[in-house]
Amino acid sequence: MQSAEIHPDDDMYTGSLEHYEKCGNQFAGFAEQAAGLVGRSTRRVLELPCGYGRVTRQLVKHFDPSRIEVADIMIPAVDYTTRTFGVTGHYVADPVNEFRTIPAGEFDIGLMGSLLTHLSESNARTVLENFLAKLSADGVAVVTTHGVRAHEMLSSGGWFEVAPGDKTALLTAYSMGSYGFANYTPDQPFEKKTVDYIGRSYGVSLIPHAWMVEQADELGYRILKFSPGAWDNHQDVFWLAHR
Numbered sequence: 001m002q003s004a005e006i007h008p009d010d011d012m013y014t015g016s017l018e019h020y021e022k023c024g025n026q027f028a029g030f031a032e033q034a035a036g037l038v039g040r041s042t043r044r045v046l047e048l049p050c051g052y053g054r055v056t057r058q059l060v061k062h063f064d065p066s067r068i069e070v071a072d073i074m075i076p077a078v079d080y081t082t083r084t085f086g087v088t089g090h091y092v093a094d095p096v097n098e099f100r101t102i103p104a105g106e107f108d109i110g111l112m113g114s115l116l117t118h119l120s121e122s123n124a125r126t127v128l129e130n131f132l133a134k135l136s137a138d139g140v141a142v143v144t145t146h147g148v149r150a151h152e153m154l155s156s157g158g159w160f161e162v163a164p165g166d167k168t169a170l171l172t173a174y175s176m177g178s179y180g181f182a183n184y185t186p187d188q189p190f191e192k193k194t195v196d197y198i199g200r201s202y203g204v205s206l207i208p209h210a211w212m213v214e215q216a217d218e219l220g221y222r223i224l225k226f227s228p229g230a231w232d233n234h235q236d237v238f239w240l241a242h243r
C-alpha cells in the first residue's frame with residue numbers, strides 16, 4: 001500500500017524516511033504491548049499528542065481506525081491526521097493541559113509519545129493527571145520521558161537540542177533528583193514550526209525516574225513496565241495502569 005505523504009509542517013520528519021518510520025513503528029509496538037496488558041480484543045485508543053500522524057500512520061495498521069481518537073494543540077495537525085488516516089480527532093483547547101474536550105474514563109489504551117519531554121514540571125504534572133484520567137478502569141497508558149537514557153546522552157555530549165547553559169542547568173537539576181526544563185532557544189532549528197505555533201512554554205525537559213514513580217503513586221497509578229531509552233534510543237517508556 002502506498003504510504004500517505006508526510007505533511008510539510010511535520011517537525012518529526014528531519015530528513016530520513018527510515019528514521020521517521022522506525023519511530024512510528026516502535027511506538028505502535030509499545031501500543032501493542034499495552035493492548036496485551038489490557039487483554040480485551042476491542043479497544044478504544046487515545047493518542048495524545050498526535051502531531052501530524054508519525055505514529056498514527058502506523059497505529060492504523062494495528063488497531064481499527066474507527067476506534068482510534070487523536071488529539072493535539074495544533075489544530076491543522078489534528079485536521080490532517082483525521083483526514084489522512086480516518087481516525088477521530090479532538091482539538092486541545094484552553095485550558096490546554098486539561099483536555100476537557102476528550103471524554104474521561106473511556107480509553108483502554110492511552111498513548112502519550114513525547115509530550116512530557118517538552119513541558120515544565122507544573123505543566124507536566126497537570127498533563128499527566130488529566131491524560132491518565134482518560135483511561136478506562138482497566139486501561140493502560142504508554143508515556144515517554146527524557147529520563148535515564150537522555151541523561152546519559154546529555155552527560156556524554158550526545159544530544160544536540162539544548163544550549164550549553166541549559167545543558168548545565170538540566171544536568172544540575174537531575175543530579176539533585178529534580179525535574180529540569182529549558183526553553184528552546186530562538187535560533188534552535190529543531191521543532192521550529194511547533195515552537196512557533198505553541199510559544200515559549202514548549203522546550204526540553206529532563207525527568208528523573210523517581211519523579212515519574214512519585215507522580216504515578218500520588219495520582220493512583222502503578223508502573224507496569226519501564227523501558228529506558230526504548231523509543232528511538234533516547235526516550236524512556238512507561239506503561240501505567242490504575243492501582
Ligand SMILES: C[S@@+](CC[C@H](N)C(=O)[O-])C[C@H]1O[C@@H](n2cnc3c(N)ncnc32)[C@H](O)[C@@H]1O
Nearest residue numbers: 012049050051054055072073074092096113114
Ligand atoms: C514532539 S511532538 C510529538 C508528536 C507525536 N506524538 C509524534 O511522536 O510524532 C509534540 C506534540 O505535542 C503537541 N503539544 C504540545 N503541547 C500540547 C498540549 N498541551 N496538549 C496537546 N498537545 C500538545 C505539539 O503540538 C506536538 O504536536
